[in-house]
Amino acid sequence: MSSKPVVKVRRWTKQDIPGIIECHKAAYPDYPAESHFGKRLHELQLAAFPEGQFLAEIKGRIVGYATSIIVQLEDDENWYTWNEITGSGTFSTHDPDGDTLYGSDIAVHPDFRGIGIAGQLYKARKKLLKTYNLKRMVAYGRIPGYQDYAGEMTPEEYVSAVQRGELKDSALSAHLKAGYEPKRILFDYMSDRSSLNYCTVIEMPNPDFRPERRRIATVPIKRPLRRIRVCASQYLMRRIQSWDEFEKTVDFFVDTADSYHSHFLVLPELFTAQLFSILPPGFDDRQAIRELAGMASQYRELLSSRARDRNLYIIGGSHPIIREDKVYNVAHVFTPGGQIHTQDKLHITRSERQVWDVQPGKGLKLFDTPRGRFAVLVCYDIEFPELSRLLAGMGVEVIFVPFSTDEKKSYFRVRYCAQSRAVENYIYVVLSGNVGTLPAVRPYLINYGQAGIYTPSDFSFPLEAKLAEAEPNIETVVISEIDLGSLNQQRHVGSVRPLQDRRTDLYELSAKITVELIHAE
Numbered sequence: 001m002s003s004k005p006v007v008k009v010r011r012w013t014k015q016d017i018p019g020i021i022e023c024h025k026a027a028y029p030d031y032p033a034e035s036h037f038g039k040r041l042h043e044l045q046l047a048a049f050p051e052g053q054f055l056a057e058i059k060g061r062i063v064g065y066a067t068s069i070i071v072q073l074e075d076d077e078n079w080y081t082w083n084e085i086t087g088s089g090t091f092s093t094h095d096p097d098g099d100t101l102y103g104s105d106i107a108v109h110p111d112f113r114g115i116g117i118a119g120q121l122y123k124a125r126k127k128l129l130k131t132y133n134l135k136r137m138v139a140y141g142r143i144p145g146y147q148d149y150a151g152e153m154t155p156e157e158y159v160s161a162v163q164r165g166e167l168k169d170s171a172l173s174a175h176l177k178a179g180y181e182p183k184r185i186l187f188d189y190m191s192d193r194s195s196l197n198y199c200t201v202i203e204m205p206n207p208d209f210r211p212e213r214r215r216i217a218t219v220p221i222k223r224p225l226r227r228i229r230v231c232a233s234q235y236l237m238r239r240i241q242s243w244d245e246f247e248k249t250v251d252f253f254v255d256t257a258d259s260y261h262s263h264f265l266v267l268p269e270l271f272t273a274q275l276f277s278i279l280p281p282g283f284d285d286r287q288a289i290r291e292l293a294g295m296a297s298q299y300r301e302l303l304s305s306r307a308r309d310r311n312l313y314i315i316g317g318s319h320p321i322i323r324e325d326k327v328y329n330v331a332h333v334f335t336p337g338g339q340i341h342t343q344d345k346l347h348i349t350r351s352e353r354q355v356w357d358v359q360p361g362k363g364l365k366l367f368d369t370p371r372g373r374f375a376v377l378v379c380y381d382i383e384f385p386e387l388s389r390l391l392a393g394m395g396v397e398v399i400f401v402p403f404s405t406d407e408k409k410s411y412f413r414v415r416y417c418a419q420s421r422a423v424e425n426y427i428y429v430v431l432s433g434n435v436g437t438l439p440a441v442r443p444y445l446i447n448y449g450q451a452g453i454y455t456p457s458d459f460s461f462p463l464e465a466k467l468a469e470a471e472p473n474i475e476t477v478v479i480s481e482i483d484l485g486s487l488n489q490q491r492h493v494g495s496v497r498p499l500q501d502r503r504t505d506l507y508e509l510s511a512k513i514t515v516e517l518i519h520a521e
Contacts, residue, residue, distance in 0.1 A: 004115050004116075005058045005059070005115065006058065006059075007056050007057070007058055007063070007115070007116070007117055007120055008056070008057050008058075009054055009055070009056050009120045009121060009123075009124050010054065010055065010057075011050060011051065011053060011054060011055075012046070012053050012054065012055040012062075012065065013046070014043060014046060016055055016062060017039055017042045017043065017046075018039070019055075019061075019062035020042060020055060020062055020065050021037065021038070021039065021042065022062070023062050023063065023064065023065055023107060023109050024037060024065070024105075024107055026109050026110060026111075027107035027108060027109060027110065028107065030144075030193065030194045031192075037089065037105075041089050041090065044089075044090040044091060044092075045067055045069075045089070045090070045091045045104075048069065048090070048091035048092065048094045049068070049069050049070065049091060049094045051128070052067065052068040052069055052070070052101070052125075052128060053065075053066070053067050053068070054066045054121055054124045054125070056108070056117045056120060056121055058112065062109075063108065063109045063111075063112040063117060064106075064107060064108040064109060064112065064117040064118065064121055065105075065106070065107060065121070066103065066105070066106040066107075066121040066122075066124065066125060067103075067104045067105045067106075068101055068102060068103050068104055068125055068128065068137075069086070069091045069093065069094040069101075069102050069104060070094055070095055070096060070097075070098040070100065070101055070102070070132060070134065071085060071093055071094070071095055071098045071100050071102050072095050072097070072098035072099060072100065073085075073098075073100055073138075079140075079184070079186060079201055081488060082140065085102060086102070086104055089104075091104075096132075098134075099134055099135040099136075100134060100135060100136055100137070100138055101125065101128055101129055101132070101134050101136070101137040101138075102137075102138055102139065103125060103137055103138070103139035104139075106118065106121055106122075106139075108121075118174055118178070119177075119178065122178045122179075125137060126204075126206075129206040129208070129209075130206065130208050133206075133208075133209060133210055134206055134209065135205070135206060135209050135211070136203055136204060136205050136206055136209075137180075137203070137204040137206070138201065138202065138203045138204075139175070139180065139202050140186065140199045140200065140201060140202070141171055141172055141175045141180070141182075141199060141200040141202045142171040142172075142192055142194070142195045142199060143155065143158065143159065143162075143169055143171060143172050143195045143198055143199065143200060144169065144170055144171055144192075144194040144195050145158075145162075145167065145168070145169035145170060145171075145172070146158045146169070146195060146196060146198060147194060147195070147196055147504065149167075149505075150196055150502070150503075150504040150505055151502075151503040151504050151505025151506055152505055155185045155187075155198045155500070156185055159172065159182050159185065159200060162176070163176065163182065171195075172200060175200070175202050178204070179204050180202035180203065180204045181202065181203055181204070182200045182201070182202050183200075183201045183202065183203050184200075184201045185198055185199070185200060185201075186198070186199050186200075186201060186492060187491060187492060187497065187499060187500045188395065188488070188491055188499065193393070196504065197393065197499070198500075226372065226483070226484040226485035226488075227481050227482065227483050227484065227485070228263045228264060228371050228372060228398075228481070228482050228484065229260070229261060229262045229263050229264075229479065229480070229481050229482075230262060230263070230264045230266065230398075230430055230453060230479070230480060230481075230482055231253075231256060231257035231260060231262040231264065231265045231266070231477050231478075231479045232266045232430050232431060232432040232451040232452070232453065232470070232477060232478050232479075233253045233265070233266060233267050233268065233432050233451060233477050234268075234432070234433060234434075234435050234449055234450070234451045234470050234473075234474065234475060234476050234477065234478075235249075235253070235267060235268045235271040235274075235317075235432075235433075235434050235435065235475070236249075236434075236435055236436040236474070236475035237271075237273070237274055237434050237435065237436040237437060237438040237444055237447050238274070238436055238437070238438065239277040239438065239439065240274060240275075240277055240278060241277075241278065242278060243275070243278070243295075243298065246272075246274060246275055246278075247302060249274070250267075250302060250303070250306070251306070253265060253267065253477065254306045254310060254312070254314070256477050257310070257312060257477070257479075258310040258312065260479050262312065262479060263312070263313060263371055264312070264313045264314075264315065264371075264400075264430075265312055265313070265314045265315065266315040266317075266400050266402065266430055266432040266451075267314070267315060267316055267317035267402060267432060268317045268402045268403060268404055268432045268433045268434045268449070269317055269318045269329070269331075269345075269378050269379045269402040269403050269404040269433070269434070270317065270318055270319070270320070270329065270404050270434070271317045271402075271404075271434055272292060272295070272299055272317070272319050272320075273292070273404075273434075273438070273441070273443070273444050274438065274444075275292055275295060276288055276292065276438065276441045276444065277438060277441060279291055279292075285355045285356055285442065285443060286355075286356060286357055289320050289327055289356040289357075289358075290320075290322065290327065292319075292320050293319070293320040293321055293322045293327060294322075295319075296319055296320075296321055299316070299319050299332075300332065300334075300340055303316045303332065303334045304334050304338060304340055306334075307334035307335060307336055307338075308336060308337075308338050310336075311336045312334075312336060313333070313334070313335055313336065313369065313371070313520075314333075314334040315331070315332075315333055315376060315400045315402065315432070316331070316332040316333070316334055317331065317332075317402040317432070318330055318331045318332070318345060318378050318402055319332065320356070320358070321342075326357075326359045327356060327357060327358050327359060328344055328345070328358065328359055328361050329344070329345040329348070329352065329358050329361070329378060330342050330343070330344050330345065330361065331343040331344075331345065331376045331378050331402060333367060333376060333520060335369075335520050335521055336521070337521045339520055339521065341365070341367065341518055341520055343361075343363075343364075343365050343375070343376045343377075343378070344360075344361020344362055344363060345358075345360075345361050345378035345379070345380070345381060346360055346361050346362075346364070346378075346381050346384075346387070347360065347380045347381050347383070347384055348360045348380070349380050351443070355443050356443070362513075363513065363516060364387060364390065364391070364511070364513060364515050364516070365515070365516045365517075365518050366391055366394045366395075366396055366515055366516070366517050366518065367518050367520045368517055368518065368519050368520065369519075369520050369521060370521060372397045372398060372484045373394075373395050373396050373397050373398075374396065374397065374398040374399065374400060375391045375396050375398075375399050375400070376399070376400045376401075376402070377399055377400075377401055378401070378402055378403070379401065379402065379403040379404060379405070379414060380414075381401075382399070382401045382403075382414060382417050382418050382421060382429070383413060383414065383417045385417075385420070385421065385424065386509060388421040388424070388425050388427075389424070389425060389509055390509065390511050390515055391425075391515065392425035392426075392427060392499060393509075394515050394517070396425075396427060397427055397428065397484050397487060397488075398427065398428045398429070398430060398482060398484075399418075399421065399427060399428070399429045399430070400430045400432070401414065401418055401429060401430065401431050401432070402432050402433075403431060403432070403433045403449065404433060404434045404447065404449075405433060405434075405447070405448055405449060406445075406446050406447060406448065407446065407448050408448055410448070411433070411448050411449055411450065414431065414433075415431065415450070415452070418431055418452075418454055419454045419465060419466075422454045422455055422456055422457075422465060423456055423457045423465060423498070424498055425498070425499065426456045426487070426490070426491050426494070426497075426498060426499060427456070427487070428453065428454065428455055428467070428482050428487070429453075429454045430452075430453050430454075431449075431450070431451055431452045431453075431454070432451050433447075433448075433449025433450065433451060434447040434449055435447050435448065435449045435472075435473045435474065435475065436473070436475070448472070448473055449472070449473065450469060450470055450471075450472035450473070451469070451470040451476075451477065451478045452466060452467075452468065452469040452470065452478060453466070453467040453468045453469075453478065453480050453482065454466055454467065455467050456487075456490070456494070458490060458494045458495055458496065459494075459495065460486060460490045460494070461490075467480050467482070468480035
């Protein structure tokens with residue numbers, strides 16, 4: 001009978017980071033690539049608290065690791081997100097005077113499981129509890145086995161069954177064996193498809209804790225005030241004589257957003273169609289849309305410069321773009337740092353196809369920013385609930401919807417669907433549309449619109465799930481503050497939990513493409 005290999009546990013160093021990254025990827029192959037920690041993040045973690053970072057090795061090969069920091073937590077009721085408790089993974093929240101050891105991450109290479117490596121890593125962590133006289137160790141634990149029982153059981157029932165030994169979960173069972181006790185279930189703490197975005201809050205008390213030795217009162221980690229101010233425009237279509245006149249109209253909305261200290265300015269779908277009025281007469285519709293697409297570089301330079309100068313995120317509506325001799329309706333995101341990102345319109349209406357020969361786009365993107373996670377769905381796209389639900393599974397908080405509708409029935413289709421997406425997914429949805437008339441330009445003869453900001457429907461939100469609405473069909477804006485911190489908490493304590501209460505045993509939604517995560521700053 002072969003003996004167990006010798007496992008050595010020690011603190012890791014900067015030279016060990018490449019091996020730790022490889023172990024991390026092997027241990028969590030179900031995580032999307034953008035969720036894997038990189039070299040820079042590991043370096044910051046090591047610099048913040050080198051005494052709390054351990055690895056396990058066999059004959060020099062890294063086969064497991066554990067990361068941790070000391071923190072002082074504010075309360076035990078409304079728990080922090082992973083970004084809040086770890087400083088977005090940088091461990092900038094490490095507090096040597098705290099009373100809690102937070103176990104941020106632990107993993108064992110799949111080829112070396114079952115030989116007690118996790119137990120030895122936990123033993124190293126427990127030594128920290130005693131060395132630093134800490135009250136407890138807490139962590140947020142995965143429950144990847146729950147996906148096989150979702151719908152039949154609530155997450156709470158599943159965890160209880162694992163505790164009783166009736167079921168086995170690859171992560172939770174290991175935590176229970178180590179001595180952790182589950183305290184509660186959280187949803188959407190971080191993106192984890194295998195656990196259906198659920199996790200356990202687990203705690204391990206320190207039996208050797210000496211409270212009388214803790215003589216320094218410390219300040220707990222404060223949740224950042226996560227509010228953004230959004231300015232959604234109602235863009236008046238009217239004839240203009242030059243590009244300079246168009247630029248002045250755009251500057252009116254930029255100046256308004258800036259004057260009211262907004263973080264985001266949202267412009268409507270194809271608001272640049274106003275430029276049809278300066279094209280030479282005689283173009284048919286398909287020639288005109290291609291001529292408008294030829295102004296893409298001017299459009300991008302205009303809005304990119306305004307975003308940089310005013311430190312604004314500008315959701316630049318949409319503009320026609322030609323790729324491989326085909327016309328696409330493409331939304332643009334302009335960042336304060338000068339980045340330009342795009343999101344194709346994915347569902348194309350019959351009139352767009354018939355009048356302009358616009359083609360359905362490709363790809364779905366989620367934008368991760370210091371201000372929160374948002375996405376852009378152009379007009380008709382909000383009428384397809386699958387897109388919003390895919391984005392909700394990735395942690396979207398706000399969906400911006402640039403739209404362009406000719407009359408009330410078209411507008412209300414967009415509006416009612418937008419409100420539905422906000423309720424279904426517990427998110428905010430922001431609408432920005434065109435209004436007014438553009439005589440002699442047949443596709444834009446009339447426009448009807450009403451900008452608005454819509455919310456989930458629960459006690460902590462406005463009665464009609466409307467945060468703000470503009471007066472319809474005039475040139476104006478609607479400005480309001482969106483509380484993302486409250487949104488996160490209400491997802492856990494609201495009277496309904498539409499994301500958590502899905503019946504994945506009856507139905508499922510899976511993307512045939514990867515939702516691309518874009519870091520936009």
